[in-house]
Amino acid sequence: MSVLSGKKILLGITAGIAAYKTASLVRLFIKLGADVKVIMTPASKDFITPLTLSTLSKNPVHSTFYEKEDENELWNNHVDFGLWADYFIIAPATANTLSKMANGTCNNLLLATYLSAKCPVYFAPAMDLDMYKHESTKNSLEKLQSFGNIMIPATSGELASGLVGEGRMAEPEDIVKFIENDILSKLPLKGKKVLITAGPTYEAIDPVRFIGNHSSGKMGFAIAKAAADLGAEVVLISGPSHQQIQHSLINRVDVVSADDMYKAAHQYFNHVDIAILSAAVADYKPKNIASQKIKKKDATLTLELAPTKDILASLGEIKTHQYLVGFALETNNEIENAKTKIKRKNLDAIVLNSLQDKGAGFATNTNKITIIDKYFNEKPFELKSKTEVAKDILNEIVLRVGN
Template identity: 85%
Template structure:
């Protein structure tokens, strides 16, 4: 999965012959599961139609501050457009538009949106050779770079004038790859490896029955995706779960029992930088597993249980430089029990869930947590979706690792 998946991309199109390539550019972003909106300069519509880009992006295309053809003349709010985007790309970026961007000229909707944007801005210059090497163009490029905008360098090739040289807009696939690589290079967990356990474990009684719990794995899977989106290579060790994850940075390892999860965790632990054990591992398992189905009778059935291996504690005993995070699901004396677990198992942080909080716990789409670090600093969060909670957890881990 691309780092652009789920991202909101605002594409600004200006009046250069390379504007015809923006159709392919929009298609590539959509294929990567990004959401795309397009803002055009009025003159750019001479090179590609708004209908084409609207059809491909599945969103209305805007080029003026209000749509004159509309009966109500609806205002196109440049501030809303600028704040909507996760990333803004101006392609092609003509010499005229770059000069206006560099000097704060605001005479069309695209420029007003650019000046209102709070997100990273990329721009892909496109113009003839002599225009590209002109001192005024170089000055615009230097100014835009100083503003924090990122240039996607023009390439050399045959130009619309018939000349051959620098000034040709990068090809759509190269533009997308440039943006992806640039985002990845700036992610805080790039080059890091993260181990995550998720879901329940099933401890066999006989070939049909097992001891388990109500964990769905939603929290662990959300954490895995959040870590991967920060650039980490993730090893997700999952007990039986219906949850799915599709991310090129996530390797899923399926297990069933606590013993299997223990072995998998120890296989990967020495090679990771962070380990987050969110799985709801069974504390006990049948001492003797019957190899044929136990027949139901009127007599009471007694099953002798024995403790499972404590995965979290075993990793705490052997950890070196890993940042180790555990979970505590409590029903009473929550903070006291969580802090005891934090110290007892040699953790760097623990995530406390309380079953007393409505909307927290197993099989829900929300969670309410408190994060306690090894210095017993407490950070409490309000009830949020598990996706948002996962982002909070990863953000707290990154901040503590950088201290």
């Protein structure tokens, strides 16, 4: 899955012949799972139609501050566009628009939005050879980059004039790749490897039955996605779960029992920087597993249970450089029990959730947590969706681990 999946992309199109390529650019963004809105300068509509871009983006295309519809004037708020976007890409960026951007000229909707944008701004220059080499253009490019804007370099090739040289707008595929790589390079967990365990474990009684719990894996899967979205390479070790996840930076390893999870965790632990063990691992397993289905003969059935291996404690014993995070699901004396677990299992932090809190625990879409570090600093959070909780957890880890 691309880092652009789920992102809001505002595409600004100016009046250059390369505008015809923006149909492919919009299509690529949509294919990667982005939400795309388009702003055009009025003159750019001579090169590609708003209808084409609206159809591809599945959003209206705007080029003026107001539009007349059914005799009512509809105001296009440039501030709203600037606040909506996660990324603003101006492609093609003509010499005229680059100069206006560099000098704060604001005479159309695109430029007003640029001046209001709070998100990263990328621009892809496109013009003829002599225009690209002109000192005024060089000055505009340098000035824009000094403001923090990110230039997608023009390439060399055949230009609309028939000349061959520098000034050709990067191809849509290369623009997308450039943006993806730039985003990835700036993510706080870029280059980090993260191990995450999720879901329940099933401990077999016989070939048909097992001992398990109500964990759905939702929390662990949300943490895995949040870590990958921050640039980490993730190994997600999951017990039996119906949760699905697709991300190019996530390697899912499916296991069934606590022993399976123990072996998998130890296989990957030495190679990771961060380990977050959110799985609800069974504490006990049947001492003897029947090779055939146990027939119902008596009114009762007695099972002798043996403890499973403590995965978290075993990793705490061997950790060297890893930042190790455990989970504690408690029903009473929550804070004290969690602090005891930190010391006993040699953890760097623990994520505490209590079954006393409504909306927390298994099989819900929400959770309410308190993060406690090894110095016993406590940071409570309000009830949130597990997606938002996962982001909170990763943000706290980033603050402590750094780059």
